[in-house]
Amino acid sequence: MVFENxxxxxxxxxxxxxxRAYKSEFIFPQHNGKNVIYFTGNSLGLQPxxxxxxxxxxxxxxxxxxxxxxxxxxxxxxxxxxxxxxPLSKIVGALPSEVTVMNTLTxxxxxxxxxxxxxxxQRYKIICEEKAFPSDQYLLQTQVRFHGYEPADxxxxxxxxxxxxxxxxxxxxAKIEEVGDALALVFIGGxxxxxxQVFDMQQITAAGHAQGALVGWDLAHAAGxxxxxxxxxQVDFASWCSYKYMNSGPGNASGCFVxxxxxxxxxxxxxxxxxxxxxxxxxxxxxDFDPVAGANGWQVSNLPILSLAPYLASVDMFAEVxxxxxxxxxxxxxxxxxxxxxxxxxxxDSTFEVITPKNPxxxxxxxSVFLHGEGRALFDYLMSNGVITDWRExxxxxxxxxxxxxxxxxxxxxxxxxKAGILSKAQ
Ligand SMILES: *Cc1c(COP(=O)(O)O)cnc(C)c1O
Numbered sequence: 450m451v452f453e454n455x456x457x458x459x460x461x462x463x464x465x466x467x468x469r470a471y472k473s474e475f476i477f478p479q480h481n482g483k484n485v486i487y488f489t490g491n492s493l494g495l496q497p498x499x500x501x502x503x504x505x506x507x508x509x510x511x512x513x514x515x516x517x518x519x520x521x522x523x524x525x526x527x528x529x530x531x532x533x534x535x536p537l538s539k540i541v542g543a544l545p546s547e548v549t550v551m552n553t554l555t556x557x558x559x560x561x562x563x564x565x566x567x568x569x570x571q572r573y574k575i576i577c578e579e580k581a582f583p584s585d586q587y588l589l590q591t592q593v594r595f596h597g598y599e600p601a602d603x604x605x606x607x608x609x610x611x612x613x614x615x616x617x618x619x620x621x622x623a624k625i626e627e628v629g630d631a632l633a634l635v636f637i638g639g640x641x642x643x644x645x646q647v648f649d650m651q652q653i654t655a656a657g658h659a660q661g662a663l664v665g666w667d668l669a670h671a672a673g674x675x676x677x678x679x680x681x682x683q684v685d686f687a688s689w690c691s692y693k694y695m696n697s698g699p700g701n702a703s704g705c706f707v708x709x710x711x712x713x714x715x716x717x718x719x720x721x722x723x724x725x726x727x728x729x730x731x732x733x734x735x736x737d738f739d740p741v742a743g744a745n746g747w748q749v750s751n752l753p754i755l756s757l758a759p760y761l762a763s764v765d766m767f768a769e770v771x772x773x774x775x776x777x778x779x780x781x782x783x784x785x786x787x788x789x790x791x792x793x794x795x796x797x798d799s800t801f802e803v804i805t806p807k808n809p810x811x812x813x814x815x816x817s818v819f820l821h822g823e824g825r826a827l828f829d830y831l832m833s834n835g836v837i838t839d840w841r842e843x844x845x846x847x848x849x850x851x852x853x854x855x856x857x858x859x860x861x862x863x864x865x866x867x868k869a870g871i872l873s874k875a876q
Contacts, residue, residue: 564747
């Protein structure tokens, strides 16, 4: 499609957008009486209007039923988490038995490492990406130390080539082969939080398996953003948070994937709790742990229903929309944003460098823009003019035009504000 940097053209795209009605399903912070332009749904998604009712229902059941709510609430609490299995399995491409919700992301990754990082003899190394999300770096460092290894030896990072912003797939595959028999685990963020690069999870997973290693993914920036087929790709385990693209609220519950092939392996270690115990016998208070078949067998505690309620609201919305429609809009609006950036760059003779891959299959909702020649003042200008982005050192703003609640007209308006910001500084 040939894009135009005009309001009329942006409005035409909005008029043809099958998801346009969803924007009014979200609550936007206000700036001068208008909705902000929200580009940070990759950090904290906006609040859906329907969420309050889901929470209120739990509050009402608690008020009216108290302990009886475990079995007699509108959505009984004792198996509330099972409502997620079907819709979440569609979002990440899994069998319903392979997904569950619990805890928070880094906690879940630690728990999953108990099962899936079991170094033995020469096979103890973990491959990850250079400059992984800090929490993942701390996770891996403390896990290898826990097993008696030194991070500098046990953690192998895949580097970017000199002068390049993204990691090449060929370099990932070569590193996996190089580490070979010493490789216990490949663990990478499916979508890089800084650049927005999407990794080829299928090929990387296969390459890890070819060396006899297990492969897990941190899907914080992938869940609700890209289409995946975790089951078919034979991914061993994965986890994600729900507050980024999945709009479930600050610090909220996480989702987990454990591949079916591991469900009946009694040799896997796990740190167990009563909510992972045989569902029919959970309240019999028996001494020996008998895990539920499937990902639910990794549950530990009785679940925080008040935080699952907003996540359920979100999952219900994703089920209505479906990933294919989301991905179609995501691709077009991201391309339109890229076009707007190029236009403004040319008009004001600035130099923005989009460091996110150009190839549509290597990127998703996020464009990370290196502002050569512009500084933090431009970011501050955007913020004080109703454009919410985020700033990352040294000089990068991340823009995520989330398909559920951003419009093409927002992209046009953003371009105009950006231009005014650069020109105001030049004077
Ligand atoms: C956001 C994010 C996290 C956050 O982890 P929490 O445990 O939910 O605080 C972890 N890893 C990645 C890659 C992230 O993007």
